[in-house]
Amino acid sequence: MRVPKKERQRLLQETIEHNPFIKDEELSKQFSVSIQTIRLDRMELKIPEVRERIKHVASEHLDEVKSLSMSEVIGDMIDLKLDDSAISVLDIEKEHVFSRNEIARGHVLFAQANSLAVALINDELALTTKADIRFSRQVHLGERVVAKARVMKLRGDGRTDVTVESYVGEECVFDGDFTIYRRGEEEQA
Amino acid sequence: MRVPKKERQRLLQETIEHNPFIKDEELSKQFSVSIQTIRLDRMELKIPEVRERIKHVASEHLDEVKSLSMSEVIGDMIDLKLDDSAISVLDIEKEHVFSRNEIARGHVLFAQANSLAVALINDELALTTKADIRFSRQVHLGERVVAKARVMKLRGDGRTDVTVESYVGEECVFDGDFTIYRRGEEEQA
DNA sequence: AAAGAACTTAATACCTGGTACTAATAGCAG
DNA sequence: CTGCTATTAGTACCAGGTATTAAGTTCTTT
Structure with missing residues (x-):
């Protein structure tokens, strides 16, 4: 189950990219490491916390209306x-x-x-x-x-x-x- | 500045609809009432808290992306x-x-x-x-x-x-x- | 095998933006 | 004044974090 750090971080990035709503706790279970490790990983990869990620997705949605002003x-x-x-x-x-x-x-x-x-x-x-x-x-x-x-x-x-x-x-x-x-x-x- | 309850709730609904990202604190300033009043109002109007609202907007967005980018x-x-x-x-x-x-x-x-x-x-x-x-x-x-x-x-x-x-x-x-x-x-x- | 570095986990204090609940107060109508 | 609604205050608690310090645990390298 346990993969090396580099690989884990690659997967982490992918996982979050494809599901920005996932919480640290779930991630820690998925990769069989502690929550703290996930948080260190996020720090290193500069991935923001789940609420910020959600906010980001949502705000993109809001500009979509005006986006193609052409x-x-x-x-x-x-x-x-x-x-x-x-x-x-x-x-x-x-x-x-x-x-x-x-x-x-x-x-x-x-x-x-x-x-x-x-x-x-x-x-x-x-x-x-x-x-x-x-x-x-x-x-x-x-x-x-x-x-x-x-x-x-x-x-x-x-x-x-x-x-x-x-x-x-x-x-x-x-x-x-x-x-x-x-x-x-x-x-x- | 201060408007009657009914009117305030109508405006509250509108305000939140048009900017789902707004927090109770800001709302309370905008309507010159306490945070608790805003929260009572939201309760009565069944408007969820800001994080839930954001999540909602974001998830709509995700659906759209998946549904072959209409x-x-x-x-x-x-x-x-x-x-x-x-x-x-x-x-x-x-x-x-x-x-x-x-x-x-x-x-x-x-x-x-x-x-x-x-x-x-x-x-x-x-x-x-x-x-x-x-x-x-x-x-x-x-x-x-x-x-x-x-x-x-x-x-x-x-x-x-x-x-x-x-x-x-x-x-x-x-x-x-x-x-x-x-x-x-x-x-x- | 011992030392060091890299990695992982733990523990604790603190933050935001709330919920839930209780209680006190303000303002006005009858 | 009584009663009622509306408003405000205060407290305890929650999720999902940040930030920091400290303590293991591996892996490697000499």
Whole structure:
């Protein structure tokens, strides 16, 4: 039943992660050590007491409502030549990924690319009307995505074709062809 | 400062509902009564102590995470038949629109549709690999968007084609064809 | 085998945010 | 004034800890 300290602490961490509601007493039974040992372990691993853990879970729940405000999922613009080309950078953080596997959600990459394409247009009103997009590689928590947009064709009728390619390092992770409508008040973005 | 009992209890209930983390002590200050009075009030109203309230909020949260992260869908899922069809509703609010003209940003509609398409897939891992989308009408602040997703083709190779159409009332405002990858750990969403 | 270090357990005082219960007081109506 | 409700006070007790000091118990290393 009894496992060495290192192993016990690894298991402890896992156990608590998967059930934050468990008390020291239960843990001590589960690992067949004294309560004090569990507490030392928690200290070393910097795991807070059960009430704090519960509070943490609960408070995450509360912000969930406002979490996906989406308003600024767009990254930082680092270069912009209107009606020509633009570059933005987005660091993938916790709120951008599926909690289960830490892979960035599709609409995050889309949002970065779309926002960039729209920003590129030198006009008061610019709205996306159409987009063909491909996700070519997963993007993980902590990675930095650089999106590069270029105007391909400025049509006379108010439509502009913009291509966006997003990279993590050398690798292309996303690309899309956007048609942006400018000026008029029809169409959609 | 001091309000009659009935009124105080009504406010107490509201206060706690909107902030379940509040302690008796704070409440007693807020209502300028003693802690004991607050406790009598809670008794009468059958409101549990703060730790229980927090635990309750937290456990709701856990359920959600386990129940295949409905929370990760944007908008409210109102119907879901796995691997068949799904419907979600999203009310367009301030954070979804361009402040200049109160038109919903493209990636908001995309996010609703994309999330719905991904949620539809009856698998642990589901990631968008490709999407062709069209925005056919502007969506304005305050409008309610209903997205309807339907699985079109379940290919053998792990790819599934999903079509999503989003409506405001009778009008189609967005539609898209998504290719979702399931299972494996390649590709991207 | 003895010494030391690392690990484990024990014991005790104290903390927060309560419950449960008893009793005293305040404020007002009849 | 009596009676009633509402409020406040006080005490004992609880869970689930923290923090600290001290005492074993192993394991290793010389």
